[in-house]
């Protein structure tokens with residue numbers, strides 16, 4: 037079904053809002069229309085149906101609890117979803133997974149998807165090259181040389197202690213363990229660290245490193261982004277470049293992320309314990325002690341509100357939009373402050389279908405509005421599918437839906453050819469997404485130590501789960517599943533205790 041999110045452009049149709057996805061849920065609610073359900077008290081209301089919320093509804097319904105999922109969009113998956121165009125998935129958000137990501141791998145195995153992976157980047161057939169846009173000139177090189185230069189540049193960038201940052205983050209799933217070192221590197225911006233090693237980089241290395249780094253921080257300005265976040269990713273990626281590529285950018289689901297999201301949702305639904313309301317942004321959460329009231333506002337502009345009640349609420353809305361919900365009693369000031377400050381990643385993820393099969397094995401670094409891209413697959417029509425990331429760095433911010441001509445020019449600049457035959461463009465502009473206001477989380481300097489522990493804390497009967505404050509793979513699908521499981525267990529244990537004492541029947 038076609039939902040509201042995402043955009044698609046072809047020469048024939050022009051730009052169209054909304055693309056088909058397996059994640060769209062119709063009809064949008066399974067609540068009884070006679071309104072009686074609204075007077076029910078649920079065991080748990082889960083706000084948000086991304087992977088954190090999906091894990092929570094699945095675990096809670098399997099444990100026998102009566103659950104309501106309230107989601108602002110018309111689909112599940114949140115920041116991880118795939119559009120399905122002519123049977124082919126374009127990943128609009130979270131994409132790449134790996135067996136070293138324990139929580140997501142367990143789910144892929146559980147749902148029979150761990151043997152249904154595909155490799156994004158290939159290095160055989162066609163041009164088999166990497167293009168580096170140096171501004172006044174273009175450098176072409178084989179992928180072996182690309183890897184050598186990228187590895188050497190990235191290694192210089194992260195090696196702050198002569199031990200490849202192992203002393204800074206000795207336990208990647210307990211990243212704040214060495215508080216002194218965290219404080220030091222969290223106070224640094226990504227730009228500060230580039231300045232520190234400037235003399236050690238050749239011009240090509242510097243250029244490639246900057247474009248590579250732009251995909252870690254979602255093309256945000258290096259002056260706004262914490263250097264500690266790079267070290268954290270590096271530690272998670274086994275402290276080496278080869279694993280960085282393997283873990284971060286290589287293995288994706290043949291059926292697309294929405295197929296995995298759907299597996300969670302369908303399993304929860306099969307328990308007959310799940311009610312849901314899509315197109316229902318939550319505007320207010322009032323904790324009255326024994327019961328929490330959750331109020332939604334209809335998305336159609338009618339302003340119609342519904343109020344639901346539960347003994348516990350699990351709120352999974354992303355960091356950058358949490359402050360928009362009116363909490364009573366008010367949230368702890370640090371939580372609100374963190375949300376209003378927000379993380380910096382405002383990337384646009386953008387795909388192109390190109391009638392140029394030789395580009396399948398191409399990678400490209402650019403100083404244009406698209407900073408980094410590579411061959412990501414072959415479409416059913418036999419065309420090359422390339423994926424790229426739109427920059428939000430000063431003066432370079434790409435808003436594809438506002439100017440498709442500029443977007444097509446950015447693609448041509450990235451690839452370095454004016455004759456490239458662009459058949460289709462598909463994208464999600466996360467910067468303009470009202471229910472995320474950003475892409476994967478990338479914190480500003482001095483945010484990690486100050487806010488992360490606070491963000492994980494409960495607020496009365498409201499628990500907070502999110503990839504944005506997970507412990508291990510924070511900002512990844514794996515982190516969402518980790519944190520959804522954490523808060524679901526906590527809520528489940530508490531509902532069981534209430535049932536034992538006859539507070540909940």
Ligand code: FAD
Pocket residue numbers: 083084085086087088089106107108109112113114115116128129130131132133284316317318319352353354357361383384385466471472474475476477501502503504510511512513514516
């Ligand atoms: P979300 O998925 O954001 O879910 C929160 C849900 O809350 C959303 O559905 C939202 O609509 C809903 N919501 C918001 N406000 C309200 C409200 N007021 N009322 C009701 N509902 C509301 N991770 C990887 O592991 N690998 C990758 O390759 C990768 N690439 C990425 C690329 C992009 C472009 C993006 C955007 C993310 C990427 N990530 C990747 C990160 C990963 O997608 C996220 O970390 C993860 O999906 C977040 O899950 P979540 O459930 O915590 O949050």
